[in-house]
Amino acid sequence: MGEKSAQKRQLILERARDVFIEKGFKNVTMKDIVEACEISRGGLYLYFENTNDVFMEVLKLEQEDTDDSLEAVLSEESTVADILTLFLNEQKREILKKDDTLTIATYEFFFVNKFSKKDHIMRKKFELGVKLISEIITAGVATGEFYCENPLVMAMNIMFVLEGLKISAKTIGISEKTVDEQLLYLLDGLLIEEE
Amino acid sequence: MGEKSAQKRQLILERARDVFIEKGFKNVTMKDIVEACEISRGGLYLYFENTNDVFMEVLKLEQEDTDDSLEAVLSEESTVADILTLFLNEQKREILKKDDTLTIATYEFFFVNKFSKKDHIMRKKFELGVKLISEIITAGVATGEFYCENPLVMAMNIMFVLEGLKISAKTIGISEKTVDEQLLYLLDGLLIEEE
Amino acid sequence: MGEKSAQKRQLILERARDVFIEKGFKNVTMKDIVEACEISRGGLYLYFENTNDVFMEVLKLEQEDTDDSLEAVLSEESTVADILTLFLNEQKREILKKDDTLTIATYEFFFVNKFSKKDHIMRKKFELGVKLISEIITAGVATGEFYCENPLVMAMNIMFVLEGLKISAKTIGISEKTVDEQLLYLLDGLLIEEE
Amino acid sequence: MGEKSAQKRQLILERARDVFIEKGFKNVTMKDIVEACEISRGGLYLYFENTNDVFMEVLKLEQEDTDDSLEAVLSEESTVADILTLFLNEQKREILKKDDTLTIATYEFFFVNKFSKKDHIMRKKFELGVKLISEIITAGVATGEFYCENPLVMAMNIMFVLEGLKISAKTIGISEKTVDEQLLYLLDGLLIEEE
DNA sequence: CATGAATGAGAGTTCATTCAT
């Protein structure tokens, strides 16, 4: 694929991303993407086989961006409590974001498409989150900022709560207050109680 | 609608339930339901307007069943810890159930269909769970079995974890061990630590 | 058919008439009529085979009413010019009536259904009109009120103008002023010019 | 839409015209047109949205043809009486044409579809007729061939008679003799009576 | 007579996918 094609591919993915954000995954047709890209009907098929294919690639790009922003968080020097707060705030933003998320599309996609653990982008993201949090916790325990008996289980717990908040936000709806309450509750569970 | 029609309606809902379990929500067409029910194309429309309509009714039935089984749990006399364990085990079963859940269909349905808080079946179910758990906790605190500063927030926390486990089971996959770990973690957070 | 059935039949025709007025002929389904009559689906078929059948009967009733009102016009003693004016005003009302006419339904019906001259209700109505007008003209000529060389051709001419106005009102739309202008023009063609 | 598509569009309109002539407007389905054109079900939708859309375009083409033939009539040099006769004969032909007219379809179409005066093709055609006739009359009055006090009203009168004849031909049926009689009557009303 | 559930044909419409240019 030449330089030019790569550019076109990129363009398609950007436009397709908007479509998935707007309509979720299952509601998006190849026609929708074609129209959003101002490309020819047959043209799209030169780059992607079907909406699954397109969405996978959109997701990969997305992941790269997330990784970058994660790194940014970690590169800042601060106390572990601060880092965790930063991370949780980032999550809060994503949970409450209304019209600019691939969340719904992503869920819909992985309901239907099954992958091996190795190739499972969503799973990887989850595991990365667990790893990050457990490392923060471990570090916090070391500095005496946190108290935690089993950092891994706790990290997973935090991730499940976040996941629970995310899906609830997209289904039953959730207030900012509730999110704050929950994040605070998580943090409180870690902090050494000062008596 | 006479007695007989009511029976047929019931039959349709049962068969439709199976279809939704198998295919989720978005993938189900009126044709699918017609075929599962061995009725005529037009026949289905005598009872339901569209798949939304059918699914709503399936969900209502489902809810009634859940309510009944919840009552069963509560009617048994036992310690609050036992009741909570019972409840969590029930949830565990639902989380790990493979091919007999409306979970995916339900998520798909509520991604797309928005309701007022009042009419939101899924939300009601969530709130019922919160209420149940917080009552158990409060009771447990009274008997001295549990320790908890804010039962409501904790109850919500438990529900979000459960929700997180449920969605994760249907997307990234989850092992029984992980579920057990998390449920135990929740329970541990409540029990008075014996030193 | 017993007394009771005759009543029901009558009711159906009245309700069906409203439906035809509202929707024309081609747009009306048996279902529409059933719903307007609050009768059972199969019930309608006990009285009428199809919408054609229903409409024919509606039209017959309608015709009887028209005949009665025509008679009323003629029974009043007055000059022929007055009678003609009365008749034309009656026509004007029908031409300009907006939402209470079978006009469109009637046209639609006779576009599709062909009858022998003998059974052609619409044709009979036309011929009745011609007969009436030509008699009035002849009478007017006798009294010296009118001038006319060929009353029959003129009567037909008047009927065609009326027909033209009626169809135009329902297709391209027509103002009251235009109708008045035309009716006056017709009358003027008959009156002896006073110099 | 390229050259080729334009050709196909044209083909569709021609075939569709035949269908409308045969079945009127309301009876024609997209399927009918598809079958008449030997294209695929979806193919037709590339060019037209629905039967309304198709019919509108058929009508526009038709109108262009009429305009051309009108011009032809006017370009011939002759007395105004001759021109009027020519015009009326053209109308006569259209009134009596049996199986090659869009008349019924057109009426059915405009019964149901309402337009603003500006966009009303049928109305425009009517107004064009009025204009043409009134110009002929005015010219005739100038040359002394005709006598007429109000050319516009008379022109409209002639158009309404023609309209009445047309609709009557399609509903109650009408003989050539009757048409001739009426056209002669119209002409006589214009000619200076030689005493 | 009367009901209304049930059937099945048929119309509308949308798209994934192909293919000649």
Add this chain to the structure above:
DNA sequence: GATGAATGAACTCTCATTCAT
């Protein structure tokens, strides 16, 4: 590579009509 016309499968939905009760 790129285009976009064309196809045909699949779905939704509506009714005329029948028939057991």
